[in-house]
Amino acid sequence: MNSPSSASSPRIIPRAEHAISRANISQNALKVLYRLKDAGYEAYLVGGGVRDLLLGREPKDFDIATSARPEEVNQLFRNCRLIGRRFRLAHVHFGREIIEVATFRAPHEIAAGEDEAVLSDEGRILRDNVYGTFEQDAWRRDFTVNALYYDIRDFSVVDHTGGADDIREGVLRLIGDPEVRYREDPVRMLRAVRFAAKLGFRIERRSETPLFELAPLLADVAPARLFDEMLKLFQGGAAVASFELLRHYGLFGVLFPATEATLATEVDGFPLTFLRLALENTDRRIAEGLPVTPAFLFATLLWEPVRLRAADLAHDELGELTALQIAAAEVTAEQTRSISMPKRFSLPMREIWTQQPRFAQRQGKRPLRLMAHPRFRAAYDFLCLRSKAGELDTELCEWWTRLQEADPEARQTLLDASPRTAKGRRRRRRSRARKSTPSDA
Template sequence: MIKKFINRVLGKKSKTRLLRIPVNQHKLTREQILPCALKVTDTLQQAGYSAFVVGGAVRDLLIGKTPKDFDVATNATPEQVRDLFRRSRIIGRRFRLVHVMCGNDTIEVSTFRASAATEEDDTKQITDDTGRIVRDNVFGDQESDAERRDFTVNALYYDPSTEEILDYRGGVADINNKILRIIGDPATRYREDPVRMMRAARFAAKLDFHIDETTRAPIAELAELLGNVPPSRMFDEMLKLLLSGHALRAVHQLRAEGLHHGILPMLDTILEQEHGKRFINAALHNTDLRLQAGKSVSPAFLFASLLWHELQINYQKRLSRGELAIPAFNEAMEDTLNQQRNRLAVPRRLDGMMKEVWSLQARFEQRSGSRPYRLLTHPRFRAGYDFLLLRAESGEIATELAEWWTTFHVTDEETRASMLLTEPVSTNKPKRRRRTKKPAIAVTHE
C-alpha cells in the first residue's frame, strides 16, 4: 500500500529510454505499409488519437522480410475504434481487440495496455494460481504498452505520419545484433503467459536470432507451465510455428529449450529414433519449401504427417492384441486423434482429411486390376500421393513404389495398362481376413 501511494504521489520512475529514430536512419517508408493499415492509423490520428503500426510488422520490415500481418496500437478504447470504422468488430475476452476490415485485409487494433494493474483496476486483471494472466483489459499509455510487449524487437512503434520509429526498449539495436531479448523479468513474464516460451523458440528460428542467455535461463524450469495453457491456444501457437516457413528449425529449437514434451507426442520420442526423425525432418522441410515459394500448406496434411508415427504405434499395439487389421487401423486413428486433442486441440474439422490421407496409404500398394484407376479419381489422391513421397524420401517404404505412382498418375492410358501388375503386391499391413464361405443350408417347406 505504501509503495502504491508513493508511486501515485511521486510518479513511478520510468524503466524506458525513448528513442525517436528518423526515416533517414531506419529507411522504413510509408509506402511499405499495407494500405489498410495506413487507412486505420490515418483515420485514428485525424480523430485526435495516437495510432502506430506496431510489433512484428515493423520488425520484419527492418530486417527485409515481408510482414504476414500489420497490427495497430492506439490510445483509443475498443469502443472508440469501433465507432470510427463501419466494418469493424470487437473480439476477445482475455484481451479485447478490434478487427477492422478493408476488402480482404483485416487489421488488428489494440488499445495501449498498462504495465501493471492499478489499485482501482485490480478487478480487470485476473491471474490464476501460477501467475498466468487470464483476463486483462487494463488500458494505459504508450510507454506502459511497450513494457507489456514480450520481446524488445516487438516493442517498436512506427508512425506513418512522421515516418519515425519509437523504440522504448532498444529493439532496433537488438535487431542489428540479432538478439532475442524478453522485456522485464523472464520468469515473471513466462508465468504471466507461458506461450511466450514457445514464441521465443519460434522467433529465434524465424529470424535466425540468438536467444539472450537471461531470456533463455528460466525456460527449462518453467516448461511445465505450458500444461496450464488451454489446448485451443496451444494449437494456434503451434500452427503459427509450423507455418512460419522455418518449422524444421523451430521444432528443433523447441527441443533445444526443453519445450517439446507433451506438445506433440511424436516430438517426445520420434525425433530420438533415426527412422522417425528422417520422416519428420522431410515433412517439415517440404512444408518450409512450399511456404517460402509462396505455396499453400494444408494444416490437416501437416498434422497427419506429424502424427503418422504415433498412429503406427497405436496400430501395432492393437495388432499385437490379435485385432483384425482394418478395425485395428480405424480404432488406432481415433485413439491417436483423441490422445492429441487432450494436449493440443486439433480442430475436428481436420479429422476427415487426416484419416483419408492415412487410409489411402495401403491402397497405393495395390497396383493391379482396376484399383489404381479408382484411386486416381479419389478426391484426396494428390494429398495421399504427396504423403507417399514423404514416406519414400524418409526411407520408410521402397522408392520403387513412389516412382511407380509418379509415372502412373501422369502417363497415357496405354502406358498405364502396361504398368499394371498381374498379382497384387504384398503389403506390410496384414490383409483383411477372408471369411470362409459356409456351405449352403437346404431349406424345405413342410
Template sequence: MPIQPPPTLIIRPAIIKRVIDLCKKVFTKNTSKNNQTSSHATTLDQPIELSRDQHPVSRQLISQSALKVLYRLNKSGFDAYLVGGGVRDILLGLKPKDFDIATNATPDEIKGLFRNCRLIGRRFRLAHIVFGREIIEVATFRGHHDEQGTQDKKTSKQSEHGMLLRDNIYGSIEEDAQRRDFTINALYYSSKDFKVLDFANGVSDVNNKIIRLIGDPETRYREDPVRMLRAIRFATKLDMQMAPETSKPIKDLSPLMANIPAARMFEEFLKMFISGKAVANYHQLRKYNLFGYFFPAVDQKLPTLNLAQKSEPGGDDLLERFIIQAMTNTDKRINNEQRVTPAFLFAAMLWYPLQNYIKQINLHNQMSPQDAFFAALSEVMPEQQRSIAIPKRFQGVMKDIWILQEKLVRREGKKAFKTFEHPKFRAGYDFLLLRSEIETDNDQLAELAKWWTDFQNVSQDAQLQMVRGIKSAPNSRRRTPRKRRKPAPSTAAK
C-alpha cells in the first residue's frame, strides 16, 4: 500500500499574528524582569536559608507582642516574617529595640485582624499594632515600580528629582527584599519553620561589619535622600564601615536633602543626636556635607574641613568646641541611662548664633537686654524652623534655658532663691557649667558657675550668707518713686 503524503498544514494569518503577539509579550516581560534583576545586583535569585541550628535568632529574644502578631497572621493564612533590625541586632549579639514585621497581607487585611491596629503613612501605608507602650510595625511586601509609568498614580508617584512621594505598590517577598535599603536589613525570620532567609548576602556583611546599599546607590539615594543619613547612622551605631560604592555618591548628592520636609528632619535629628552617638554622627555629617541641612546658621560659622577631614584655622572654633562638648555630655547621659531632653542640645546648637544676632541688634539699636533678646529670638527660631520643625514644647524649654543665663547672674536679694526655684533651673545650671567649661578665659563665668554649685550644696543659712555677700549691681538699686504732681485745676469747672 502506497504511503500517503502528510496533509498540507494551512496556517492562517490571524493565527500567525496571535503567535507573534504572544512571543512579544513573553520576551518583553522576561527582558523587563532581567532589567529589574540587574538593577538590584546585590540580591540573590534564591535566598540563602539558615536553619534553626545555623543562627542565634530565637523566640526567647523576640518580643511577645511581635510573636502574637506573627502567629495571628500565619494562622489567618498569610506569610509573615520578623525583618530588618530585629534580626540583624540578634545576629550581632545586641538587644533589639524594634521588632518590625513584613507580610503579604495588605494594610486593610491587617487592620481587619487586629482591633488594636491603626494605619499610618501617606508615602507608604503601614500598620501600627499597639500593645500598651509597645508598637509593632507591620508592612506589606513592597513591589517594583513600573518603569514605563503605567501604574496608578494613586499608588506610586515620584518627584522630578527621583524621590518617592508615594510608594503603595505591593509585591512578593523577593521584591520586598530588593526594595530594602541595606543588605543587613534584607534578613527575614519565620516563626513557622524558624529559618532565616538572606536575600542579599546580609549575613556575610553583618559578619564583616559592612554597610552596603542594595541596588544602584545613586538611584536609591534619589528615591529617598534620608538613606544617606541612615547609612551614616548604621555605620556609627553598629561600629561598621560603609562600602566604597555606598559612601562615594553621598557628598555629591547631599543637596537632595534640601527636599526633605522639616518635620521629618526633626525625627532624623532625634535618631542622629539623641541616640548616644551624637559626636560620631556629627563628624560624619560634616565629612559628607550633610550637617548644614540640620543647622544652616551653625554650619556657616564652623571651621572648614581640609582633604584630611580636619578643621582648618578660621571659622568659629569656640562654637565647634561648644557644640561638641554639648553632644559629648548628651552621649554620656544616654549611655548611662540618664534622662535627656532634645531642647538642651537645640539650645546649645543655637546659643552662639543667638548671641551674634543680639550683638548685631545692639550695634544698630539702643534696646534693653530683654528687648534685644526677644528681637534676636524672632530671627533665629523661624530660620531654624525651616530646616527642623522643633515642637513648641521644646521651644519653650530652650527659651527658659537661655533666659536663665541672665537670671543666674542676678543673685542679690531674693533673686537667687527665685531663680533656684525655677522649674528649669537644673537645665539652666547645666548650660552655665557647659559655657564655663568651654569659655576658659572668662573668669567671671567660672566664678559664677562655682558660686551656684556651692549654693546647691550648703544649708539655707549658708545660702543666706552667700547672697548677702553679693554686691548689688549698679543698675539694680531701686529708684524712689517720683511724687505725682497734683493735676492742674480744670478750666471747664470754673
C-alpha cells in the first residue's frame, strides 16, 4: 500500500489488538486530546509518539493532529501559543512540556491551481500550507511508520498507509514515489537514515535506491537546518549506526566534505577509529542520561582536517599553537558553508582544539592554570580520546588523570617529576645563559 488510490478505507486496529495504553501517554497530551474531542473536533495522537508506543519505546514527544484550525485551538487553551507564518501550529504549554497541535494538512498538489508556485523547478516544495482532511493528512506524511493515528474516542489506531505492517516487519518505507518525495525535501534522506539507525529498521528497496544518487541535493538545504538535523542524527542514541549509514549512502561527504576526504587516506585505522570511538562515547553517554554537547561532537568530527591543516602550516615555521589556531579558523569557516554552527558551539569547539598543545606543558604552574580553564574537562576528554585511538601515547592522558585525582602533596610530586619538553629545555638554557652574562654596568 503506497498510494491513496490503493486503499478505499483505512485499517482500524481496535484497542484489543495493539499495545498502546493511555498510562504511557503524557497526561498533558491526553488533556489536549480530550478537550478537542469534547469541543466537537477530531483529534489524534500521531507520528513518532504512536510509532514508539507500538514498539514499546518511550516517546520523546507527543504530537497531535486535529480538524480544529489553529485559531480554534488557541481559543480552547489559555496556555496556547501560535507559531509559524507559512503554516500555523499551536503549541500548548504545560510548564516545560509543549504539546504541538497541527491542523490536518493536504498534499501540496491541492494548491497547484493557485497563482504562487508550489514546487521549484527541481521539484522542491516551496509551499505546504493548505488545510486538508484526515485522510489527506495521512498521505502527505513522509514514512508509513509515522502516519499512524491513535484515536482518543475509541482508543483504536488508524492506519491509512500500511504503517502497522511495516512496524511489525521492521521496514522503513516512504509514502509515494521515493525520488519525488526526496526531491520535494532532501532532508527526508537524512530522516530515512536517522529512523533506520534509531529503530534498527531496514530501508525498503524503492525508498533506498535514490539515496545513492540524490545526495548532492543536500547542498541546497539551508545550513542552519542541516545543523539541527545533525544533532538529531548524532545525539539520538544511534550515532555510530547513523554515521555508518550516512557514509554508505554517500551523504556524509556532502555534509562534512573535509572530513570525508581525510577518511580516504587512513593510516593504521586513523582517523576512522577516532571517529567511531567518539560516536560510541556519545551513544554511551546518552544511554546513561549524561549530557552531550554539540561543541565536543563537532570537535571530533572535524579534528582530522584541522590536525592535517595545522601540520601543513607548521612547515611554514609557525608555532604549533598558532598553526592550530589558523587551521581551526579555516576549517570552521569551510564547514559552515555546509552546516552552520552557532557561536555558542563553534567557539568552545575551537577552544577544545587549541587547548591540546598545552597538555604537553607539564612543568611549573602551567598544568594548574590549564585545569582552571572553563573548557579543561572537555579538552581533557578529547585528549584521552586521541590517546585511545592511537594518535598519542597513552602516558600523557594517564598523567593528567593522575594529576586530577591526586591530593596536593602527590600533585606536587607529579609536577616535580614530570618530563620536560624540548621547548622548555631550550627556554631554560637561554635563561641560564642570560644570567651568566656580565651586565654592561
